[in-house]
Amino acid sequence: MELPFAITLDVGSSHANRTGSWRVERPIYVDRLPPCNDACPAGENIQRWLYQAEPGDYEMAWRQLVEDNPFPAVMGRICYHLCETACNRAQLDEAVGINAVERFLGDLAIERGWSLPPAGAESGKRVLVVGAGPAGLSATYHLRRLGHQVRLVDSAPKLGGMMRFGIPAYRLPRAVLDAEITRIVALGVDVELGHTVQDIEVERNDGGFDAVFLAVGAQLGRRVEIPAGDSSRVLDAVSLLHRVAEDDPPLLGRRVVVYGGGDTALDAARTARRLGATDAVVVYRRNRERMPAHGDQLEEALVEGVTVRWLSTLSRFDGDRLVLEKMRLNDEGFPEPTGEIEELDADSLVLAVGQDTDLSLLDHAPDVAVDDGVVEVLPTMMTGESGVFAGGDSVPSERTATVAIGHGKRAARGIDAFVSGRAAVNADRHELATFDRVNTWYYSDAQRTRRPELERARRQSTFDEVVGGLTEENALFEARRCLSCGNCFECDNCFGVCPDNAVIKLGPSLRYEFDYDFCKGCGICVQECPCGAIDMVPERI
Amino acid sequence: MTTQPVRFYQVGSFAVGNRLLPDDDRTVQSDQNRTNSLDSGHRACQGCGEALGARYALDAAMRATGGRLVAVNATGCLEVFSTPYPETSWRIPWLHSLFGNAPAVATGVAAAMKVKGKGDVRVVAQAGDGGTVDIGFGCLSGMFERNDDVLFICYDNQAYMNTGVQRSGATPPAARTATTEAVGPEPGNVFGQGKDLPRLAMAHDIRYVATATVADLHDLEEKVERAMQLHGARYLHILVPCPLGWGSAPNDTILVARLAKETGLFPVFEAEYGKVTAVSPIRHRTPVEDYLSIQRRYAHLFGEHSRTDIIARIQAIADQNIATYGLIDDEADSRGQKEVTA
Ligand SMILES: Cc1cc2nc3c(=O)[nH]c(=O)nc-3n(C[C@H](O)[C@H](O)[C@H](O)COP(=O)(O)OP(=O)(O)OC[C@H]3O[C@@H](n4cnc5c(N)ncnc54)[C@H](O)[C@@H]3O)c2cc1C
Ligand SMILES: Cc1ncc(C[n+]2csc(CCOP(=O)(O)OP(=O)(O)O)c2C)c(N)n1
Numbered sequence: 001m002e003l004p005f006a007i008t009l010d011v012g013s014s015h016a017n018r019t020g021s022w023r024v025e026r027p028i029y030v031d032r033l034p035p036c037n038d039a040c041p042a043g044e045n046i047q048r049w050l051y052q053a054e055p056g057d058y059e060m061a062w063r064q065l066v067e068d069n070p071f072p073a074v075m076g077r078i079c080y081h082l083c084e085t086a087c088n089r090a091q092l093d094e095a096v097g098i099n100a101v102e103r104f105l106g107d108l109a110i111e112r113g114w115s116l117p118p119a120g121a122e123s124g125k126r127v128l129v130v131g132a133g134p135a136g137l138s139a140t141y142h143l144r145r146l147g148h149q150v151r152l153v154d155s156a157p158k159l160g161g162m163m164r165f166g167i168p169a170y171r172l173p174r175a176v177l178d179a180e181i182t183r184i185v186a187l188g189v190d191v192e193l194g195h196t197v198q199d200i201e202v203e204r205n206d207g208g209f210d211a212v213f214l215a216v217g218a219q220l221g222r223r224v225e226i227p228a229g230d231s232s233r234v235l236d237a238v239s240l241l242h243r244v245a246e247d248d249p250p251l252l253g254r255r256v257v258v259y260g261g262g263d264t265a266l267d268a269a270r271t272a273r274r275l276g277a278t279d280a281v282v283v284y285r286r287n288r289e290r291m292p293a294h295g296d297q298l299e300e301a302l303v304e305g306v307t308v309r310w311l312s313t314l315s316r317f318d319g320d321r322l323v324l325e326k327m328r329l330n331d332e333g334f335p336e337p338t339g340e341i342e343e344l345d346a347d348s349l350v351l352a353v354g355q356d357t358d359l360s361l362l363d364h365a366p367d368v369a370v371d372d373g374v375v376e377v378l379p380t381m382m383t384g385e386s387g388v389f390a391g392g393d394s395v396p397s398e399r400t401a402t403v404a405i406g407h408g409k410r411a412a413r414g415i416d417a418f419v420s421g422r423a424a425v426n427a428d429r430h431e432l433a434t435f436d437r438v439n440t441w442y443y444s445d446a447q448r449t450r451r452p453e454l455e456r457a458r459r460q461s462t463f464d465e466v467v468g469g470l471t472e473e474n475a476l477f478e479a480r481r482c483l484s485c486g487n488c489f490e491c492d493n494c495f496g497v498c499p500d501n502a503v504i505k506l507g508p509s510l511r512y513e514f515d516y517d518f519c520k521g522c523g524i525c526v527q528e529c530p531c532g533a534i535d536m537v538p539e540r541i
Numbered sequence: 542m543t544t545q546p547v548r549f550y551q552v553g554s555f556a557v558g559n560r561l562l563p564d565d566d567r568t569v570q571s572d573q574n575r576t577n578s579l580d581s582g583h584r585a586c587q588g589c590g591e592a593l594g595a596r597y598a599l600d601a602a603m604r605a606t607g608g609r610l611v612a613v614n615a616t617g618c619l620e621v622f623s624t625p626y627p628e629t630s631w632r633i634p635w636l637h638s639l640f641g642n643a644p645a646v647a648t649g650v651a652a653a654m655k656v657k658g659k660g661d662v663r664v665v666a667q668a669g670d671g672g673t674v675d676i677g678f679g680c681l682s683g684m685f686e687r688n689d690d691v692l693f694i695c696y697d698n699q700a701y702m703n704t705g706v707q708r709s710g711a712t713p714p715a716a717r718t719a720t721t722e723a724v725g726p727e728p729g730n731v732f733g734q735g736k737d738l739p740r741l742a743m744a745h746d747i748r749y750v751a752t753a754t755v756a757d758l759h760d761l762e763e764k765v766e767r768a769m770q771l772h773g774a775r776y777l778h779i780l781v782p783c784p785l786g787w788g789s790a791p792n793d794t795i796l797v798a799r800l801a802k803e804t805g806l807f808p809v810f811e812a813e814y815g816k817v818t819a820v821s822p823i824r825h826r827t828p829v830e831d832y833l834s835i836q837r838r839y840a841h842l843f844g845e846h847s848r849t850d851i852i853a854r855i856q857a858i859a860d861q862n863i864a865t866y867g868l869i870d871d872e873a874d875s876r877g878q879k880e881v882t883a
């Protein structure tokens with residue numbers, strides 16, 4: 001080759017110089033488990049569906065969501081959103097309003113008539129699901145997707161369990177519940193209502209079912225023994241709410257006292273207000289800090305005119321006078337009687353002191369172990385009897401609808417493995433995407449958006465929904481507040497900040513790759529990844 | 542349902558890319574087909590800010606000129622690490638002559654292009670801080686005075702790095718270099734000397750002067766693009782941390798540059814015809830300690846015999862910059878926040 005004067009070598013590219021050999025540590029892309037996903041009892045991939053909602057792909061986002069939970073519109077109203085408690089953004093300004101976005105997606109799906117993913121190819125296996133609350137319905141959905149036939153029975157005249165007969169309509173409008181249940185049934189489910197299963201073994205054998213899922217909940221309102229002159233004026237909260245849900249409310253009078261400190265007590269008191277009670281007083285043995293009810297539920301109740309007598313217990317109910325004893329908390333935080341007495345006018349007393357299970361259907365199922373009134377289960381949700389699974393309120397749990405939905409999914413997977421003769425495998429959980437891995441510099445400052453609330457007057461007389469939804473604009477804004485903890489959201493930072501062009505961008509939604517021929521291992525990409533999706537690991541030498 | 546656009550983009554324009562931004566608002570660096578003017582295989586240290594700054598600036602210039610660009614380079618790290626004969630990392634027409642004459646060579650290239658009827662080919666000259674503020678300053682001042690059609694870019698790593706970290710006219714006070722050792726009552730570089738080249742450039746009343754850092758890519762690219770839209774003498778001064786000379790961790794390069802700006806020690810602004818026209822406000826005001834303490838060139842200010850007096854003097858410089866340039870703004874987070882509609 002002819003070279004110019006004084007030039008002895010042809011020009012070469014620095015690509016000949018593989019600077020990757022300088023490296024002692026190498027960056028690798030990772031997917032970490034966002035704390036929201038970790039905390040969600042239904043196992044939703046929240047980070048992922050928010051990511052899909054961010055550019056406005058709402059249907060994709062909803063489809064991702066219903067992979068795990070077929071009840072977004074219900075969840076977006078009644079879930080206690082542990083995800084938000086865990087959300088990393090809370091440490092920056094305020095948690096992402098995950099629940100509000102979930103509701104937005106759920107409502108949009110109903111409005112646009114999106115249907116759930118279709119049932120899977122028929123497996124020929126048949127499963128009996130007893131109880132059509134959130135646990136039973138969730139299991140049904142996932143079992144249908146896995147191709148198994150489902151016979152769903154419930155003693156009630158309608159599907160939904162406590163979502164219909166417990167949770168009041170002002171928090172969960174029935175049209176929303178119906179819409180989401182209908183979608184599940186549309187996958188092809190053999191439903192039998194008004195049928196109480198008396199003996200699980202008989203029912204299983206007669207029907208020749210390959211497996212059973214028990215999701216009977218905790219239907220029995222617990223009572224406390226107190227001397228009461230007129231026992232007809234004492235009722236339990238579950239019965240009260242059940243009758244209201246069936247449009248047959250009992251007569252409570254003007255002055256209603258509710259005994260208990262959980263969400264159910266507040267729902268009973270708020271319901272009493274709506275039924276016309278001028279006084280709805282919650283009597284609770286401990287103080288506000290120790291109340292098991294959720295703070296936002298208490299706030300909503302107080303706004304509606306419900307009052308609370310803290311540190312008080314019931315002594316007697318004679319005629320229309322309720323005798324209370326004042327309590328004090330001892331050093332361990334337990335309430336102790338003080339001997340001090342107070343009186344309260346009351347037309348009726350509602351007991352909201354918890355629920356018990358009715359497990360009589362297990363009387364002839366000796367292998368199913370019951371302890372302390374609940375069914376013992378393995379991590380797959382299988383009971384002591386092979387092929388019989390259980391979940392929701394009837395097994396040891398926090399007793400929320402979301403937990404029940406999570407159980408339903410887990411049980412469906414357990415059943416799927418069981419009927420196909422496979423061992424159930426638990427998917428590996430990624431390491432947690434902790435806040436210290438977030439590079440907060442990169443996120444725009446953005447305060448959380450609030451959901452509108454129904455004005456107070458309408459909340460005292462009607463069962464209209466109290467909390468409203470977000471507009472599209474606000475929902476999108478809220479979704480975009482997500483930090484995408486521990487999962488690449490294609491911000492191109494690593495691709496941009498590498499001084500050695502050792503990051504290859506693969507294209508939209510395909511993410512990136514390191515070019516280890518040239519990566520010197522400086523670690524800038526790791527440091528500047530906003531969401532902590534890159535790890536530095538020692539080089540194998 | 543309303544379909545009003547939501548003008549909030551998660552990482553806004555802080556990150557290199559953002560899939561939520563309209564195409565026009567995305568950076569050159571986020572483009573899969575960017576030029577990569579300075580390509581892989583160069584021999585810059587791990588985490589070199591100068592290598593990064595050069596690719597940022599030249600890729601942006603390539604886009605702004607439609608690829609009609611020639612770069613002239615002074616001697617220094619950038620030249621040495623990119624072109625060990627016969628290898629080159631440059632994917633653009635590039636030439637090197639001497640340490641001190643890059644502005645004059647660039648003037649010549651621009652003139653030659655004109656003569657050859659290729660007046661649309663634009664010229665960038667680039668040098669380290671030594672090549673700019675010291676040995677190249679005479680040529681540069683001449684280039685400014687003649688208003689030659691060249692964008693001159695200084696990659697300021699605050700010392701003569703390529704020859705082993707000697708002090709330059711851009712080395713900041715108290716910094717330890719090989720020639721300003723951390724000994725005596727006033728360890729490191731002296732206070733009150735040195736040259737503020739952006740202001741010297743402004744004193745020539747040239748068309749456009751700007752400063753930038755490798756920590757804010759959107760800003761850097763906008764300035765390059767603006768400079769390439771203009772003609773005549775233009776000057777861009779980019780702060781590029783040097784892990785070797787500064788004693789900072791290689792993975793901290795961008796962080797260090799960001800802190801230089803957030804403390805007020807390195808004002809980021811634009812000027813036209815000698816007047817400041819825009820400043821980048823501080824987003825999270827930060828004390829200078831946070832910047833100094835992660836660089837070993839300032840290690841003598843910390844530890845057992847910590848020199849709070851010297852740190853206070855450096856803080857006073859930052860405070861003075863903040864006052865002079867108006868770096869604290871009520872809408873301090875304007876770029877993040879202004880995109881948010883009520
Ligand atoms: C007033 C109230 C408010 C609540 N609010 C919330 C809330 O806001 N958020 C939240 O997450 N959780 C809430 N919960 C808790 C939540 O409703 C329950 O944890 C959840 O419904 C339990 O689901 P499950 O499927 O296990 O049982 P359930 O929902 O109780 O459903 C069980 C079903 O099984 C049927 N069944 C029982 N025995 C038989 C049998 N032998 N044969 C046939 N069918 C049978 C029942 O009729 C019922 O339909 C609330 C509960 C109450 C009572
Ligand atoms: C006339 C002349 N004097 C001295 C040198 C030696 N020399 C080469 S690079 C360099 C330092 C360059 O410093 P700077 O311009 O700041 O660039 P950096 O290496 O820091 O990027 C020196 C002194 C030279 N090449 N030519």
Ligand code: SF4
Nearest residue numbers: 036087088482483485
């Ligand atoms: S910021 Fe996003 S990914 Fe992170 S915890 Fe919150 S909702 Fe989940």
Ligand code: SF4
Nearest residue numbers: 488491492493494529
């Ligand atoms: S820096 Fe951005 S693009 Fe790179 S891995 Fe992290 S999130 Fe993904």
Ligand code: SF4
Nearest residue numbers: 585586589618783785
């Ligand atoms: S000495 Fe500094 S400027 Fe030179 S290659 Fe190394 S890091 Fe870059």
Ligand SMILES: [Mg+2]
Nearest residue numbers: 669670700702
């Ligand atoms: Mg230098």
